[in-house]
Amino acid sequence: MNSPAHREHKPYxxxxxxxxxxxxxxxxxxxxxxxPSSGIPLEEASSLCQSVxxxxxxxxxxxxxxxxxxxxxxxxxxxxxxxxxxKIKRRADLTRRVLIxxxxxxxxxxxxxxxLTRPKVRRAxxxxxxxxxxxxxxxVEDGYRVRALAFRxxxxxxxxxxxxxxxx
Numbered sequence: 001m002n003s004p005a006h007r008e009h010k011p012y013x014x015x016x017x018x019x020x021x022x023x024x025x026x027x028x029x030x031x032x033x034x035x036p037s038s039g040i041p042l043e044e045a046s047s048l049c050q051s052v053x054x055x056x057x058x059x060x061x062x063x064x065x066x067x068x069x070x071x072x073x074x075x076x077x078x079x080x081x082x083x084x085x086x087k088i089k090r091r092a093d094l095t096r097r098v099l100i101x102x103x104x105x106x107x108x109x110x111x112x113x114x115x116l117t118r119p120k121v122r123r124a125x126x127x128x129x130x131x132x133x134x135x136x137x138x139x140v141e142d143g144y145r146v147r148a149l150a151f152r153x154x155x156x157x158x159x160x161x162x163x164x165x166x167x168x
C-alpha cells in the first residue's frame with residue numbers, strides 16, 4: 001500500500017483551468033488513449049426535447065412554490081395527470097403541516113412569508129424515450145438546498161403532460 005508507485009497516484013484537487021491544461025498535455029502526449037470512441041458523446045437536443053426542458057423547468061419552479069405555499073396546485077393542473085397532481089398536493093400538504101409545526105414549536109421564522117427567494121433552475125436535460133415519451137431531469141436551487149426533479153412526460157391527445165414526478 002505504501003509503495004512509491006502508489007504514492008505517485010495520490011488524488012489531489014485542481015482548478016478547472018489547471019485540469020484542462022493537464023488534460024490537453026495528456027492528449028498531446030498520448031493521442032491514441034483518448035479517442036471519440038472512448039466515451040458516449042451526448043447528442044444535440046432536438047427541438048422537442050428543448051421545449052420539454054423549458055416546460056419542466058417552469059413546472060419545477062411552480063412545484064417548489066406550491067410546497068412553499070406561494071402558489072395553488074390548481075395553477076399547474078393543466079400540465080399534470082390527475083394522479084401526479086394528487087401526489088403533488090399530498091406532498092405540499094405534508095410539507096406545509098411539518099414546517100408550520102416546526103416554526104410554532106421552535107418560535108422560528110414562518111417559512112411561508114413572502115421574503116423567500118424564488119427557486120432558480122441550474123440545469124435541465126430531456127431525453128426522448130420513444131415517440132410519445134420524454135424523460136427530463138431538472139436541478140433547482142430553492143434558497144436552502146439544491147433539489148433534483150425527474151419528470152416523465154407523455155403525449156396525451158396532442159398535448160404533452162407530466163405523468164410521473166420524483167422529487168429529491
